[in-house]
Amino acid sequence: MRSLPHLAGRWGLVCGGLVLGLCTAVVDAVFLVVAGVAVVAAPAAGRAVRGRVSAWVRAGALWLAGVERWRLGVFLGCVVEEGEYGGGRALRYLAVRVPVGLLGGAVVLLLVYGVGSGVVLLSRWVRGLEGYGMSPTPWIVAYVVVGGVVLVFLNLQGLVGMVVLERRVAGWSLGPSRRELLERRIGELAASRAGVVEVVDQERRRIERDLHDGVQQRLVALGVLLGRARRQGDSELLRQAHREAREVLRDLREVAWRVYPAALDTVGLRDALAAVVERSGVPVRLVYEVEGRLPRPVETAVYFVVCEAVTNAAKHSGAVSVSVEVMAAGSGVRVRVCDDGCGGADVSGGGLSGLARRVAALDGRFSVSSPVGGPTVVVAELPCVGVVEGV
Template identity: 65%
Template sequence: MRLAAEGLRLLGSVSLGTVTALLGSVLIPLALPFAGRRAVQAAVRRVAVLEARRLRLDPAMLRLDADRSDGQELRYLAARVPLGVLGGLVLTLLWAGVSTAVGLTWSWSRGLPFDGMEPSAPLIAYIGLAGLVLLFLDLTGLMGVDALERRLAVRMLAPDPTEALRRRITELAESRAGVLAAVDSERRRIERDLHDGLQQRLVALSMLVGRARRGRPELLAQAHEQAQLALAELREVAWRVYPSGLDSLGLGEALAGVAERSGVPVKVTYDLSVRPPDTVETAAYFVVSEAVTNAAKHAQAASVTVEVREQDTMVVVRVRDDGVGGASATGGGLSGLARRVAALDGRFTVTSPPGGPTTIVAELPCG
C-alpha cells in the first residue's frame, strides 16, 4: 500500500513538473527582460518555492525564504525545462504502453484479434515479458527524472557546501562570544544583587547584633528578622545562579516554583512525555524565569501563561503575558536568553507589539 502511494506521488510529481516545464518554456523568455524588477523576482521566487515543495525539498534549505537578488531562481526554472520535457516523454511512453496493454487485454478477452494478432501461448508470453521490461524502464525513468530534478534544485539553489560550512563556523563563533558575554553579564548581575542587597542587609544585621551586645537586648528580635531576610535573599540569588531543584524535582516542579514566587498569577502547562537533557531543562527554566520576571516588573501584566510542549524533536517553550508590550529582543535580559538558546542551536523569538500581548517562544532541540 505504501509502495503504491509512493508510486502515485511520483507519477503526480513528474506529471506536474512536465506541465510547469511547458509553461516555463513560454513564460521564462517573456520574464527575462524584466528580471531585475522586484515584482518579477517575487513571482519567480514563489514559483521556485512551489517547485521545491513538489520535489519535497525544504524551501528554507534552498534559501528560498531569503530576499535574494542573484537571479538564481530564474536560472533554475530555465534549467529544469529540459528535465520537465524528459519527464513528459517518459510519461508518454508509459501512457502508450498502458493503453496498448488495456486494448490488447480487452480485445483478446472478447475473442477478437488485436492489430491482426490472435492470442497464443508464445505470443502472450512474449508480450507479457516485453511489457514488464518496458514498465520497469518507465518506472526507472520516472524515478530518475525525479532524482535529477531534486539534484538540480539543490545544486542551483542551495548554498555551496564550503560557504555553508564557513557560515556555520561564523555562527558558532558568534554564539560562543554571545555565551561568554551572557555569562559575564550574569556574573555582574549576581555581584550587584550581593552588593546592593545581601551585603547591605548583613551589614545592618552586624550593627544590630553589636548594639544588642552593648545592652540593647530588645534589638535581638530585629536582628533575627534581618537574618531571615538575608537568608531569603541568599536563596533567591542562589536560584538565579542555578536552580538546584531542577536536578531533584525536574523542570515541571521547578516551573511550578517560579509560578509560586511570581508577583503575578502564572498558569503553567507542562506536557513532556520524557525528561529532556539537562542543558535543555536549564535553558527552558531560565527562559520562563526571565520572562515571568519581566512581565511582573516591566510589562504591568495581570497574568502570565507558560506552555512547555513537545514538537517533533524540539521542546517548545511559550510564555505569554497580557501586559503593555513593547519588549525588545535586544534588551539585556532577553538578549542573554537569545544567546543561551542559540548556544543549543535553538530558535528564540519575541513578539511584543505596543499595547501587548508579549509572547516569547524558545524552540530547543533534543534530538
C-alpha cells in the same frame, strides 16, 4: 487529517506549477539558444559588444532563475535555501532544468490525457453495451475502476517524483555549496560561542550587583541592628535583626537559584518550574507535557527561559496572569511563555538577548512577540538530539 478539498487544491497547485514549468522550460531553451548564438558571434563584433552581450546573458539567466525560484515556492512549496550564485551557475541551472521542465509538463499532460481517455472509453463502452441490451457486470466494472485507479496512482507518483526532482535540481544548482554551508556553520558556532561568553559575563555582573546592592546592604543593616541591640539590650531591635536575617537568607537563596537551580539535579525540571511558579508575584498556569528527563543543558536553558520570562512579566509588564507551556516537539522541546501585560518588551535588553544567545548555543530557535498593548509571547525551541552534556 487533511480534507479532500485541501488535497485537491494542493494537487491542482502542483499540476499548475508543472505546466507553468513546461512553459518556462520552453522560454529557458529559447534563451539558451539565443544566448549561445550571441556569445559565439560577439567576439567578431569587438570587445565592447562582447562585454554588453556577456552582461545581458548574466542578467537574463539570473532573472529566469529568479522566476523559477518563485514558481517553486508558490506552486510546488519548494523553498530553495539562498546561496551565492552568479550568471554561470544560473546558466547551468537553466540548461539542466529545460529537460526537467519538459518532462514535468509531459507527466501532467499524460495525466490529463489518461483521465480524459478513460472517461471517453468508459462512456462509449457503457453506451455500446446498452445498445445491445446488456448492462455492465460488477466484475467488469471493478476491473475497469481498479485499473483506472492504479494508473492514476502511478501518474500521481510521477508528479511527486517531478516535484522532488525540481527541488533537488534547484538546490544543487542555486542553493549553497558545501563550502558555503560549512562557512555558515563556522560563523554560527563562532557567534554562539561569543554569545555564551557574553551571557556568562552578564550573569556574573548581575550576581555581583545583587550581592552588592541587596545582600551586602542588608548585612550592613543587620550588623548595625545587632550592635545597637547589644548595647541597649532592646528586644524590639533583636526582633528587627531577626527579620533582617531572614530577608538576607531569602536574598541569598534567590541569588543561588539564579546562579544554578540545584532542584534541576535533584527533583528535575518539572518541579524546578513548579518552584518558579510558586515564587512568582503573579498567577502562573504551568502546562508540562514532556516524558522523562531532558539533557541537562536543555533543562537548564528551559528553566532560565521560563524564569526570566515570568520575572519580566511580574516586574515590567503589569501582567495579571502568565501561561507557561513546556511541550515535546518532535525530537526536541518547545517552550512558550505568554502574559497579558502591556507589551513593548525590549528584545535587545540584557535579559531577553541573553536568553536568545543561550538558546542559540544549543542550536535552538528563540523569538519574542511583544506589541504595544500586549500580549508578550516568548517562544524557545530546543533540540535534544546531538546535545552534549556539559555545554
